Amino acid sequence: MVFLCKSLELENGTCKSFFINNKSFLISNVNNEFFAIEDICTHDGEKLSGGRLLGNDISCPRHGALFDVKSGKVKSLPALYDVKSYKVINKDGDLFIAIEG
Numbered sequence: 704m705v706f707l708c709k710s711l712e713l714e715n716g717t718c719k720s721f722f723i724n725n726k727s728f729l730i731s732n733v734n735n736e737f738f739a740i741e742d743i744c745t746h747d748g749e750k751l752s753g754g755r756l757l758g759n760d761i762s763c764p765r766h767g768a769l770f771d772v773k774s775g776k777v778k779s780l781p782a783l784y785d786v787k788s789y790k791v792i793n794k795d796g797d798l799f800i801a802i803e804g
């Protein structure tokens with residue numbers, strides 16, 4: 704488990720990229736629930752954190768593929784493959800991602 708930030712630092716409807724162990728993770732707040740996916744588009748490697756979060760969906764800033772930030776499922780072309788998703792643990796207002804530290 705790796706500490707990310709305080710939950711108050713990530714407002715509802717926003718997302719932020721975190722670089723941990725040479726990998727980027729996109730952490731999103733959707734209605735004050737927190738979700739993590741890999742911050743890399745499966746179409747051509749763009750960082751999803753430069754895109755727009757609308758509801759559950761993040762749009763890739765390069766060609767517009769949509770991914771569900773709750774599950775990592777791809778929702779529109781041109782991406783064909785899901786991104787990996789990870790569990791976020793909210794422990795008394797401290798957010799952790801469930802990966803090896």
Ligand code: FES
Nearest residue numbers: 744746747763766
């Ligand atoms: S790199 Fe993300 S849609 Fe092309």
